[in-house]
Structures are given as structure tokens and as C-alpha cells.
Amino acid sequence: MPSATARSTGRQRAMAVMLLLAVIGAAIRYLAPQPSTLHDVGTLLLVLWLPAVGNLIAWLVRRIPRRPPPATEFAEGSAFTAHLQAELSPTPEAADVMAAAEPGQRLCTVIVGRQGFTARVEGSVTAALQAARSAPVPIEFLHPAHAPGQLAPGTRFFLLVGNTAVATATVAAQSR
Structure with missing residues (x-):
């Protein structure tokens, strides 16, 4: 048939x-x-x-031409450009989550209220959590035009790796 x-x-x-x-x-x-x-x-x-x-x-x-979808990942080999400095406080689950994560994991999600932003830290998230005790950690956003209005200095947010919060944070300063 x-x-x-x-x-x-x-x-x-x-x-x-x-x-x-x-x-x-x-x-x-x-x-x-x-x-x-x-x-x-x-x-x-x-x-x-x-x-x-x-x-x-x-x-x-x-017949209407479609716009390409927005990027969901950072370009391979792109230079790191900090958009804000954050003071991180690791959560109790951070050590377990980072032990299970890929070595050198840089990607994370910044959650402010009900909004989430794809971001990355300069080194690995593990190194950023360890360095957070001494200095603010630089964070870069995948789509920086959307995040700065939500993240004024003093704003509290969560830093997630996968689906788990690995740190609570406060915006120390926005980078220009």
C-alpha cells in the first residue's frame, strides 16, 4: 500500500x-x-x-524567515570578560556536588528570584568556591544584556551547578 x-x-x-x-x-x-x-x-x-x-x-x-535561536553555550575558546564580582558563601552540599561534577567545571547558573542566567567563572567553580573566602569572584554571563538590571550591587542570588545550589552570593560590584 x-x-x-x-x-x-x-x-x-x-x-x-x-x-x-x-x-x-x-x-x-x-x-x-x-x-x-x-x-x-x-x-x-x-x-x-x-x-x-x-x-x-x-x-x-x-515563508517567514526564522531568527536563529539564542546561544546556549559560550563560544569555544572565547575570552573571559567579567560582568560582575560576587562574594560567594558555599552551601553544605557544594563539596559533594563539585566532587561529582566534571573536573574544571566552569558553567553555572545564577538564580535571582525566579530568573536564571547562564554564567561561567574564570577558573573552575571548585576553585572559585575556594577563592571566595578571600576575595570576590568574577562572573561572566552568556547574555550580559539581560542580567545587569537584575543584579545591582548588594543583590543576593544563588549559584547553581546542574540543579543544585553550590553557593549563596551577593553582588559586590558590576564590571564595566
């Missing part, structure tokens, strides 16, 4: 038939007496233009 696939010519023919029946329905409606079965049949045929218009709109929407 051949597969049933929709071809462009088949869709065009179906659309032409629906539009033709809708035109016939409009003519019947116009010529038939107002309260009659023939007038009602004309109304039903006239409604057939709705799927045809839906198909036309779908065809037009498919």
Missing part, C-alpha cells in the same frame, strides 16, 4: 475545490429565498472558505 503523503499539488487542488464550493455556496445563498433549506445549504458551502484561508495563512507563516 503506498504511503499517504500530502503533496503541494494535492493541497492546491483541495484548496481550489474548497474555494470553488464556497463561491457556489455564496451564489446559492444570494439566489435562494431567505428562509429555505437551499439557503442553508448555500451557507454551509460558503463556510468552506475557512479551512482554505487557514491553509493560506499557514503557508505564508512557513
